[in-house]
Structures are given as structure tokens and as C-alpha cells.
Amino acid sequence: MADTRITVAIDGPAAAGKGTISKAVAKKLGFAHLDTGLLYRAVGAKVLAGVEAVEAATSLTAADLEATNLRTPDVAQAASKVAVIAEVRAALVDFQRAFARRLGGAVLDGRDIGTVICPDAEVKLFVTASAEVRAERRYLELTASGHDVSREDVLADVKARDERDMNRAEAPLKPAEDAVLIDTSTLDIDAAVAMALTAIMGKTGR
Numbered sequence: 001m002a003d004t005r006i007t008v009a010i011d012g013p014a015a016a017g018k019g020t021i022s023k024a025v026a027k028k029l030g031f032a033h034l035d036t037g038l039l040y041r042a043v044g045a046k047v048l049a050g051v052e053a054v055e056a057a058t059s060l061t062a063a064d065l066e067a068t069n070l071r072t073p074d075v076a077q078a079a080s081k082v083a084v085i086a087e088v089r090a091a092l093v094d095f096q097r098a099f100a101r102r103l104g105g106a107v108l109d110g111r112d113i114g115t116v117i118c119p120d121a122e123v124k125l126f127v128t129a130s131a132e133v134r135a136e137r138r139y140l141e142l143t144a145s146g147h148d149v150s151r152e153d154v155l156a157d158v159k160a161r162d163e164r165d166m167n168r169a170e171a172p173l174k175p176a177e178d179a180v181l182i183d184t185s186t187l188d189i190d191a192a193v194a195m196a197l198t199a200i201m202g203k204t205g206r
Contacts, residue, residue, distance in 0.1 A: 006031070006105040006204055007120075009113035010196070012127035013162055013173060014076070015134035015141075017184040017192055021127055022109035024193045025200065029107075034099050036110035036117070037079065039092050041070040044078030053082045057091035073142065073149065073157060080161045083111070084168040093117060111165055114176035123203040125196055126175035129185040131158050 008025065012018040019035055026033035042064040046056035069075055082088050093116075100106050100118045108117070114124035129137075135155035142149050165173040175181060180199040184192045 004105045005101055005103060006122050007100045007118050008105070008107040008123040008125070008200060009100075009118045009121035009176070009179075010107065010109040010125045010127060011111055011114050011173070011175065011179070012109075013111075013129075013134065013165065014158060015138040016127045016129045017137075017187075017189065018109045018125075018127040020189055021125075021182075021184075021192050021196050022107050024189070025196050026107040028193075028197060029105060029200070031105035031107050032099070032102055034096065034106065034108045036092075036096055036108055036113065038065050038070060039095070040079040040083045040088075041075050042067065043082050043088060043092075044080075045069055045075045047082055048074060048078050053085055054087045054091065057082070057088040060092070071145070073147065073154075077157065077161070080164050084164065084170060086170045089170055111173045112171035114179050115174060116171040119176070123200050124176045124179040125182055125199060126179040127182045127184060127192070127196075129183060131155065131162065133185045134158055 008031065010018045010022045023033055039060065042060055043053065043056045045067055046064065047053050096108060096117045100108055114121055132155065135151065135158045138158060139149065139151050139154040142154065182192060182195050
């Protein structure tokens with residue numbers, strides 16, 4: 001598929017499983033993968049280090065995406081806060097759109113890929129799960145990494161981030177009208193990936 005330009009846009013809230021599904025789908029299809037949330041986490045990390053938000057976005061480098069602290073709760077909250085800033089989003093749009101149309105196909109996961117970044121994507125998926133299920137997944141992930149957090153605090157963080165992401169004026173989190181919905185609340189990863197691949201094959205014939 002080296003001469004293919006197919007964009008798969010996968011959106012959804014935090015800890016719904018879209019990142020894991022996106023990586024698996026991209027590997028299976030031989031497509032490039034971009035976790036667009038990592039861009040915002042990198043900007044959030046720079047803001048926590050004292051850099052102004054818009055400057056952090058416009059000066060972002062590949063090295064910033066490899067920082068070791070991008071999966072911490074503080075950075076996740078900072079990422080959600082900078083993502084409501086229109087100038088920050090604009091600074092990152094061109095990079096995402098160029099990646100999406102690369103030869104060989106691309107899978108992008110985030111919160112506004114199918115609605116704003118790539119509204120003409122050949123395939124759009126919206127991966128979700130209940131707040132309680134997502135909070136439990138995040139809690140297990142954080143505690144396994146050595147973070148001292150409580151289930152109650154993680155659930156509160158998940159709900160706060162959902163509220164901010166869904167109600168921001170700029171590119172709110174919502175399914176594209178033509179997105180295929182995948183609810184992972186009761187699915188294991190293999191079943192979720194299989195559903196995603198079925199949807200992609202149905203849209204592209206591949």
C-alpha cells in the first residue's frame with residue numbers, strides 16, 4: 001500500500017482505548033500512526049516547565065515528544081487546559097494534516113481528528129467507554145507506573161477532563177456525524193481492534 005493515501009481518524013475521550021486500538025490497527029494495515037494527544041501533552045509539559053502556551057506549541061520539536069514525563073496526571077491536565085487555546089490548536093493543525101495525507105496511509109488518534117483536523121478522512125471511528133471503566137483503567141495504569149493516586153481522584157480527573165474537552169469553544173470532543181461508534185466498556189482489546197478493522201475494511205474495501 002505504498003502508494004495509498006488513506007486517513008483513519010480515531011477520536012474519543014481519555015482512557016477509552018483509542019490509542020491502543022490505533023497502534024494495533026496501524027500495525028495491521030502497515031499505516032503510519034500519530035498519537036495527536038502526545039502533541040498536546042508535550043505542549044502541556046513545556047507549560048508546566050514555565051513556557052508560555054502558544055510559544056510552547058509553535059516551538060515544539062520531535063525531541064519534545066520523547067520526554068519521559070508525558071503520561072503523568074499533571075501533564076494530562078495541562079494538556080487538556082492548553083487544548084482549549086485556539087492559537088495552540090492552530091499551531092499544531094498543519095503538522096497533523098500533513099501527516100494524515102502521507103503516502104502509505106495514516107492512522108491519527110485524538111479528540112477532533114474526524115471533526116476538525118481531517119473532516120474528509122476516509123474512515124472515522126469514535127472510541128468511548130463509561131467514565132467509571134476509563135477511570136479504573138487509568139488508575140491501574142498509573143499505580144502500575146508507581147504513581148500514588150486514589151480511584152476517587154482518578155475518576156474525578158477523568159470527569160473534569162471530559163467536561164472541559166466536551167464543552168470547550170474550540171473543537172469540542174464529539175463524534176463526527178459519519179463516525180462508527182465503538183464502545184469498549186465491555187470489550188477486550190482483541191474484540192475492539194477486530195471491530196475497528198471491520199469498520200475500516202467496510203469503508204475502504206481493504
